[in-house]
Amino acid sequence: MLGAHVLWDNGYTGKGIKVAVFDTGLSRDHPHFRNVREAIDYTNDEKSDDVIGHGTFVAGIIASDYEGCPGFAPDAELYIFRVFNKDKLSFTSWFLDAFNYAIHIGIDVLNLSIGGHDFMDRPFVDKIYEMSANNIVVVSAIGNDGPTYGTLSNPADQSDVIGVGSIDSFDKLSTFSSRGMTTWELPHGYGRVKPDIVTYGSSVLGSNLPKLGTKCRTLSGTSVSSPVVAGAIALLMSSVPQDRRHLINPASIKQVLIESSQRIGDANIFEQGNGKLNLVDAFKMLQRYTAKVSFSPSSVDFTDCPYFWPYCSQPIYHDGLPTIVNVTIINGMDVSGQFIAPPKWIPGKNGNLLHVGFSYQELLWPWTGHLGLHLSATKAAANFEGIIEGFVQVNITSPPRLGEKQPRFQSMMLPVRVQVIPTPPRAKRILWDQYHSLRYPSGFLPKDALDMDEPFDWNGDHPHTNFRAMYQRLRESGYFLEVLNSPLTCFDPKSYGALLIVDPEEEFFPSEIKKIEEDVRANGLNLIVFADWYNVQVMNKIKFLDPNTKKDCTPVTGASNIPALNDFLSNFGIYFGDTIYNGEFTIGSRTGYYSSGTSIVGFPKGGRLLYTTLSNLNRQILMSLSGTARVPILGFYQTLSMEDELSSTSSEEDQNPGKIVVFGDSSCLDEAIQKAGARYVDDCYWLLDNILQVTQEGKDLNTLFPGLTQIEGHLLPYEGNDRTSWSLPKRPSDLSEMEKLSQVMHSKDLQGDMCSSHPFQVNEDKFYWESHHKYHNLSWSNRAHVLPSEYPTYPPDTNHNINPQYLYPYILIILALVLLLAHFFRKKPTRQQARSSSEAVQEAVAFKVQ
Template sequence: MTILDMEHLSLELLRVKMPSVLVLHQILRFMLFVCLLMLSSLQVSYTSWFLDAFNYAIATNMDVLNLSIGGPDYLDLPFVEKVWELTANNIIMVSAIGNDGPLYGTLNNPADQSDVIGVGGIDYSDHIASFSSRGMSTWEIPHGYGRVKPDIVAYGREIMGSKISTGCKSLSGTSVASPVVAGVVCLLVSVIPEGNRKDILNPASMKQALVEGAAKLSGPNMYEQGAGRVDLLESYEILKSYQPRASIFPSILDYTDCPYSWPFCRQPLYAGAMPIIFNATILNGMGVIGYVESPPTWHPSNEEGNLLSIHFTYSDIIWPWTGYLALHMQIKEEGAQFSGEIEGNVTVKIYSPPAQGEKGPRSSTCALHLKLQVLPTPPRSKRVLWDQFHSIKYPPGYIPRDSLDVRNDILDWHGDHLHTNFHIMFNMLRDAGYYVETLGSPLTCFDACQYGTLLLVDLEEEYFAEEIKKLRDDVINTGLGLAVFAEWYNVDTMVKMRFFDDNTRSWWTPVTGGANIPALNDLLAPFGIAFGDKILNGDFSIDGEQSRYASGTDIVKFPGGGYVHSFPFLDSSESGATQNILSSGMNKADSPILGLLEVGGGRIAVYGDSNCLDSSHMVTNCYWLLKKILDFTSRSIKDPVLFSDSVRRDSPLYLDDNQLPSRRTDVNFSTYSAVVAKELICRSDSRFEVWGTKGYGLQVMGRNRRLPGFPVIDLGRSLNSTMETSNMKQFNLTKEDDLGNKYFSLDDLQVDVPMMVASHWLIPAIVAISGLLLFLSFWRIRQKRRRRRKGSGSGRFVTP
């Protein structure tokens, strides 16, 4: 917003006798004062303080509320639900997105909520400020895809503002950008005459005006800038003629628009891939509550558009003001050789109850424009499958950081997703020619014949027994490559990381280490591989590549004939100290950290540290090592240094199973797990999902309700889930027993997994079979009686 823009708008406001910019300055000073009151002398605040403040805002009928504060805990339900109540009372809430940039997946609550206007920061050159947090939102992971956030950006670096005492000073942060937008919102509110204000202005209509009027910046992607830089005059023009309506944000997904459409523009669609999920937000300016009148529909612009199959999931109820519309996109099997663009629109009709004085409901049709790039299905050796399902993050559990050298960030809360803290690794893999797909379901839910490598990085989840059996046969019999990047796991260290949380008035203890080593050891046991419980730190070099091993673990079991690399490191597991604290005089011992093995038709690589792939607290990257590993696991290309005779083991590396790291007995892991005491199902992000009339052996049952209340994926075939029939090729994975019941079978993999069968035919089948057996019983009895009657020579029944 330039000085000329402000001057022009001020004249407009004065012409209609509205508040001047001078009044806006006083508003901003008041909001800054309120924000300071929300912090103690230790820069700490409590949920209860905010609940009181929000109640006051509701009671006094405030129009606009700015919150230059936030945190990563999107499961603080009292706070989240009070924000819903606040916006449901027609208070427009503006909030800073956070100052945890340039890391991705670092959005703060409440700015990451869809009914709140989340604001990021830019400098005067229209570059994203380095400190500004990046999207995507992470509370939908692993069973969905995050939303576009921030909503908009505003100037937030070296902004001149008032001191509390007197004078001015330079301020930086999204906490500065947010009140700038709040001031813009106040000016826009004052544009609408007070008599019409109640009918027109609400959190959704204001966000529509802001995102539709924003100026898109040329460099940053959608998870850095949202809709773009706030543009006061453009938003003002939209509001001047605004009529209540619903819309979709963002309204365009264009694979040809790079870098804005990252990560979608980096990898085209192709047949046979896991569904690509795009999660848009429905903004309903017609009312605080809304409904989907009819299922979303796909309208291709050309004949090629029929190659696209879309599974839609969306909100049951749009409240308050917002909902979600998730697109699960796949290319049909007949498009396996197609190369080109697919274009068209997705439309959905929304309605809200009539406003006061209106007779009929309000109705609006929303449109989302798609322009997608499609290419022929890549060869197996170029396809990598990323396991997202077995990643747990904070919240709901206390998942500790991966690098223990980092003291100021105790939580692993950035999402652990390809497009959050592993986004640089994703870009590297695409530059190297690999196609990376995401699996948000168990390992039983993918066809190993389609992928060169399964990539397991920094995983905290447990495994189903069926997953362990299937993976063994996938590697040995199907030739799947397996690459594992582990993390530290030491029970004594976890106990020392326990702390008392003043907000919840309870003790917090880690539910696992940097990775769940006992679970990984169970998964790798069929191959004779296991990790230990050391916490290793130090520098090392392979083939001239300098690397840092940051709080990684060691390999304690590995088969003979494999290749194992060992280096001298400091072990901080006993002292609880890290490399920064340990004295230089401590002895270093050789510890195995990298193992490579050929087993059956597959290849396995294990490495004890993931910090070198994670952008969060990376010291040095090991992308060079990942590329060499994928060359081996996917294409059987052996680097001469990694496979030198000097590191080949003639005898196995061995440790008794009772000496391996054990699970904690003082933590109820089922509270945080999607595996422990849960049912094995394939979800909407797997190829085994039932699409239309064709299935892959496992059908999703029930609903996936993810807090704080807006599920990204509806896992049942309910009213808010629609599907287009897909002509995907069916795998021969189902058999029948003697009774005709189907079960899931992988003959070549020597694994039988019970199939979840749809009740709409199972119950009638059981009734029919029971009736048939009963009929046969009566028929046999009658036949016996007839035979006896005939043999007696009389017309009387003979007692048996």
């Protein structure tokens, strides 16, 4: 199907190319292979043969010479590295030893039909860089965690590696093929485009274990599509004459593959990368290749839909946060290179209406580099609607090759085309808080639904990864979603209708707590929060022994950092608890599933709550007992202005204060949970849509949310029947691991330069909070200065039962008053006595007021 016979007919079969396969091994006497040069076992098993079949199948795709299931390069020299044992387990140390030997023997192509989520395993990641730097073309499977976005595996997500996704025989993207973007850059940036390329990985025919009888079998997965590309590369490299072999390197091979690839229909850039492998066109291109520098993607076009999703899904407008597009620079001139000048925006049609900021590393190594474009419309484009065009100029230099006297140089132009619209109304603009989202592998951040097999929360929690469907729903409903990857002090509340905080794990700066209180009460910003489970005992229950480090791995927080979220909401009197609940909930005619969520334990008087009966997971997980409870999970509160917090009316001169909506679970918004849970979790985009109709469009709350209970008194988080103390979730006793991850906890203060979007915004759009100076020296450890006292200043809810011992003083006072009144009326006073008494009372009252 890929035209390998064209190269075979020309006499190219992979001869002279060394291909390494890191996998489950290969039987030494397998009849399908004629050129296995070496097979080494790095595991601790007694037998070194492949007993699983995965490594055999992968090797067969690359170099089998059996007619029934031939490989691409049957004459390639195979080097088999067994790095997985019979139980499919492996260790970083095994890989490192194997990598070192592969470098030593001069491997040309390395296939890794493996992958994991830990892109922060520095020894492994750095060794992959070293492999590339030693001119080894590394090919790796992108992963089988699709169709959810943000599911890329490492090392396929590294820029120097050729990451391969899967399509079926009809050229449709395989459902299981992992999707981009990369999540290395989150939460403070934006991901890169991956996969690089896709090819066949569904029901592919390959070699079987000899002992199983049948000589060939079919297999599906990106573990299959990766060796398809690796075998194709070996075949292509064997077609290059010796006098041109110096042109072959990881960058030139990647350039040839992606520039000759063909787009497939109905798949965007984070699904198919640059397109489908085209072996014949790659062969033709390789024959005339000259060393160069190129971009991936080769252009930035916001009008190219659906391919250029998500960029084509939302136009740019003035006053919006910059849209970030990350471009990979591929340097075929040398393993190293550098920018000799900053990138430059060259305006084309309407180009002066676009502000372009740049982020990049001056050094390119190995073979690749990064260029970030931060795009925003200028003030002159506030009412503009149309297309803006231009180019980004980049000048790259690399060291001279052997025999050359001058450094190599290339100037490149990246075409840019964006769609711009007039600034949308405030009510249609939603701000997503990305800054307070943490994810594995920076630390053990646990899964959001406890019935999932996957232990980690690793998808990035971004509107363009596992919250993609939610983002699409918002866009279809006419909302514009902007992503804030800076602290909450960095945005102008008057530009947005609502702030959306979903499943936060990070702590909050004291200044953020005060600013959002001001934003809601004084500037009319609506606040919508979707929380998730938290319980220290459960966190300790799900810890496990890391086989690599031999240490216990304990979550640094729950699915949400509820203690931090309670701090954040405390000035509104809103608190979540640490009991975990599961079960169905109903709102009107709609039903949803609450999957490992928390409940509301504190809420202000006058608020409206949705109560529902759910299963208590704390009892189930910690005590193996069942139990249910009727608890509030959804709350609506119309805040009062800051001046009128203690009164029932607000000033007409002030802007109407905003609304607060809280919900105790985020799983129904998360595609990763919906697709991977032990119980299928239906989405609740309808819930978010109805919330926004209330907060943004002023629709009737009772119509959209029938069954809410308006509370007549404050719901307070009392500890059982004790009305003298509160019971709120507490942080773990050991915060050392959280401190390593947190941008908040170890910062002494919150300075203006932490607003990371500022360097890339137009000067006139930069926002500085006027009250920032009051709090910028207030560290997280001193956050109590901005929080309310532990106990309420308002009177307790009259609906609560009062302990009789607290009534005795009041009874005594009443009896004393009765005795005084009886004594007073025993003898009727004269007119003069009455006048004198009245004057005395007035004098007493006047004195008290003074």
